[in-house]
Amino acid sequence: MPVLPIQQFQITDEIAPRDAEALTSINDEIVGLSKRRRPTITVAGHLARSKIGWKIETFAEAVLYRVVALAEGTALSWNHAMPLPAFLCTRALVETVALLVDFEGRVSKLLDAEDLEGLDELAMNRIFSSRDEEWLKQSPAFKTVNALTHVEKLDKLLPGALSHYNRLSERCHPNSLGHHQMFTTTDYGNGTVTYDAVKAMRDVPAIIAGLTLLAVAEHSLRELSPLFERVSELHHRMNPSPRA
Numbered sequence: 001m002p003v004l005p006i007q008q009f010q011i012t013d014e015i016a017p018r019d020a021e022a023l024t025s026i027n028d029e030i031v032g033l034s035k036r037r038r039p040t041i042t043v044a045g046h047l048a049r050s051k052i053g054w055k056i057e058t059f060a061e062a063v064l065y066r067v068v069a070l071a072e073g074t075a076l077s078w079n080h081a082m083p084l085p086a087f088l089c090t091r092a093l094v095e096t097v098a099l100l101v102d103f104e105g106r107v108s109k110l111l112d113a114e115d116l117e118g119l120d121e122l123a124m125n126r127i128f129s130s131r132d133e134e135w136l137k138q139s140p141a142f143k144t145v146n147a148l149t150h151v152e153k154l155d156k157l158l159p160g161a162l163s164h165y166n167r168l169s170e171r172c173h174p175n176s177l178g179h180h181q182m183f184t185t186t187d188y189g190n191g192t193v194t195y196d197a198v199k200a201m202r203d204v205p206a207i208i209a210g211l212t213l214l215a216v217a218e219h220s221l222r223e224l225s226p227l228f229e230r231v232s233e234l235h236h237r238m239n240p241s242p243r244a
Contacts, residue, residue, distance in 0.1 A: 006034045007072035010079045015204070022208045029214035030071045036221065037064055046232035052116065053232035055123035056107060060224050063100050067217050070096060078207060083200035084171075084182065090210035091168040094161065097213040097220075098150035099126075101157065104220040107227050116238050119231060158216070164209050171206065 008027040011020045041047070041061060047054045070093040077086035103126060110118045121141070129144035130136060136143050148165075155162035170177040185194045 006031055007075045007079075009075045019204050019208060022212070026071075026208065026211045026214060027075075029211075029218060030068070030075065033064065033068050033071070033214060033218060033221075036218075037061070037068060046229045050232035050235035052120045052123060052235050053228055055127060056119065056231055057228045059123060059127050060100075060103070060221065060228075063096065063103070064217075064221060066096050067093065067100070067214070071211060071214055074207060074211060078201075078204075081198045081201060083198065083203070084178075086207055087168055087171040087200070090207055091165065091172050094154075094165050094168065094210050094213060095147040095151060097217045098147070098154040098161070099145075100217055100220050102145075102150050102153055104224050104227075107224065107231070111227060111230055111234065114234060114238075116235060119234075161213075164206070168206060168210060171200070171203075 008030055009023045011023050011027075015023065038061060041054075041058050043054060047057065070089045073089040074086045074093065077083070077089060103122070106122055107119065110122065125142055125144075128139065128142040130142055131144055151162055151165045171182065172178060182200045183195050183197060185196065185199070186192070187194070
């Protein structure tokens, strides 16, 4: 399969200098996170000593892939003047980064407490999380944490994250900001309604604000990296059986 080019924001002369500068930084984050991805994770080295470590590391990698996919999806949609899918991808990105930040914090705390069982439960819940009621009847421990809960926790670390998420939600839901005010301009003098599929392109600050969280994702992934081996070391010390 051919290697596809990394999708980045096209920065044109029509974009305000301040926004162009922000989008340039966002492009750098997209490229950096894209290059961070690994095509495979093998059961070798510290991962050969701990299945829990393997679970945590492979889950974090899957989240990285999701973050990159959403960032590229936003850029691709925006470059093709399709603001609605760009807003959808940006909102999902906020949710995903909030999940990642929470995961990193929980792994760190559980490690400090040497709570091996808690680490395994966390990894299993995040890997197999679901809202499917039939699935949860068989595996209630896999009930997912509501995305809003993660965003609310992120807001305590980054004030304003929740209000921005709510603004994006108004754009993404079939509410006024998601249909009437996204696509129409009304002349209240004569009742004429003019439709414009790209009207919402003027709301580039909403896209920029969401994608600044790429730097937060990169920070969380850097913080997680040394924890992977620590989890394996803890697991091996408490249960030396290979791949227990």
